[in-house]
Amino acid sequence: MVAIRPLPATTDGVGALLPVGEKYVSLARLSCVCLDNVVKQGAMKQQTSDSGRQDEDRIDTDHGIDIQHVVVEELSIAAFRAEKGQAWCILGGTRSGIDRFVSLLSGEEEVLQAGRLVLPEQLAVVSFRGQQALFEEEVRRDESDFLDRVDPGTPAHTFLQPGTRTDELVRTFRLGHVLDRGYRQLSSGESRKLLLLSAITRGAQYLVVENPYDGLDVKSCQDFDQIMAELLQQGFTLLLVLANRVDIPPWCNHLAVIDAGTMVRTGPRDEVLAALDQAESAGSWEHLLNGEQALPETAPEVLVRMVAGHARYGEREIFSGLDFQVDRSQHTLITGPNGAGKSTLLAVISGDHPDCYTNELYLFGIRRGSGESIWQLKRQMGIVSPALHREHYLPGSALQVIVSGFFDSIGLYSKPTHQQQRQARAWLAEIGLSDREKMPFRRLGYGEQRLILIARALIKLPKLLVLDEPTHGLDDRYRASLLDFLETIAARQISTILYVSHRRDEYRPFFRQHVELG
Ligand SMILES: Nc1ncnc2c1ncn2[C@@H]1O[C@H](COP(=O)(O)OP(=O)(O)OP(=O)(O)O)[C@@H](O)[C@H]1O
Helix, strand or coil, X not given: CEEEEECCCCCCHHHXXXXXXXXXXXXXXXXXXXXXXXXXXXXXXXXXXXXCXXXXXXXXXXXXXXEXXXXXXXXXXXXXXXXCXXXXXXXXXXXXXXXXXXXXXXCCCCEEEEEEEEEECCEEEECHHHHHHHHHHHHHCCCCCCCCCCCCCCEHHHHCCCCCCCXXXXXXXXXXXXXXXXXXHCCHHHHHHHHHHHHHHCCCCEEEEECCCCCCCHHHHHHHHHHHHHHHHCCCEEEXXXXXXXXXXXXXXXXXXXXXXXXXXXXXXXXXXXXCCCCCCCCCCHHHHCCCXXXXXXXCCEEEEEEEEEEEECCEEEEEEEEEEEECCCCEEEECCCCCCHHHHHHHHHCCCHHHCCCEEEECXXXXXXXXXXXXXXXXXXXXXXXXXHHCCCCCEHHHHHHHCCCCCCCCCXXXXXXXXXXXXXXXXXXXXXXXXXXXXXXXCHHHHHHHHHHHHHCCCCCEEEEECCCCCCCHHHHHHHHHHHHHHHHCCCCEEEEECCCHHHCCCCXXXXXXXX
């Protein structure tokens, strides 16, 4: 099912479509969630170190998460303790050191100093990095070249505890129909939900979830809240790691803040909230436009036209009969539940899905499949997407990834001009990552990687900007800067924007068309 609506040019855009008073996150009562299958264990792992020494010890009592005087690279924590049954939000901006906190809990950080570091054995971390690592592992194991068919990879159901695929939890998250697919074949929201359920069904009692509201559709955010509320009642300990203050859910009762490499506050939610400053934007990126002005107004130009569009994966149809057109400056918001086909639609348009050739699809007036050069088309597009992010596991420094935007390549294979390098450095400075210039892209935090990919897409100010959930993992300040910048680009008619997001606070007035899939 597809709905396409023009949006009024003068009112507050998509915001006008929302029911009055509807909140992004809501906590509804839970009807029934079955957790009988959860295995309960009492063992825990203890690490103590005063001289870099690490010991493992098994004891039966549950001491929660206990971190005292711990130092890892770029983060120090004087005291943090999450006890059984508590609900914490750990708040930290994109460059605060919060990524280090997540990897500390994942056991991936080298501990430089530790007064006391106690991590329960039944602690599970659901992070973007973990999601990415799994994807890479699946790509490594892909045997399609040796088989006479596409290798779907590890079936999704094997991530769940055996015997749980029909559980109420799986139904609540509407995942039943994807469990026989390979992990790599899931949409980004579907794989987030799967990893969450994987942790729960496999017996985690301490759940750490990084930015759960990024990438889940509105209904799934509500389901997530319901499930978390139920888990809390059952004595689970929950830690949400959040980049955005607006995401703090009503059921969270404790708050910690990480800023500039230190855990600066911990305590009851209201006390900590009262002490926080107002969030600001990360600054205006407008001067990066270098005085770029709008192209002179000419006859209306059709950038994208799809006639009775369709897409499939193997036998499965994702959408069909989609008539879709984007004129110059007709900035378009694409929404729909997880798995509805939003990324697939954008991949067909950007030429990253084989159905770009089987469709009647015109890009910048050129019919796809008519002998055109894909590079000629890509030159006019800037793309940020979960797929692009996943594919950036090639070597390359932060600066090289931004510069590769001029060449539309994944990896840098051409020598950039001085001017191109200057521009890339200006972007690095603007997004606050100058000190990361030479650092391998893969070693950056997830939010930092996103910023680099955004700069890569924007640097050449393309005619068409294809932004598929670009703000995953970004904090309020960077989201505000990006959306303000897009607003300026829209106002000056520099680029036309195709934008996918589940976050209603990103539905800005400059959108002129709304496509709803699913
Ligand atoms: N490579 C693939 N092979 C088979 N099925 C796939 C593949 N990639 C995606 N799918 C399936 O196609 C459907 C649409 O996926 P798509 O990524 O377009 O959804 P989406 O609307 O972008 O979802 P989300 O909001 O979670 O990102 C999903 O059900 C997904 O499981």
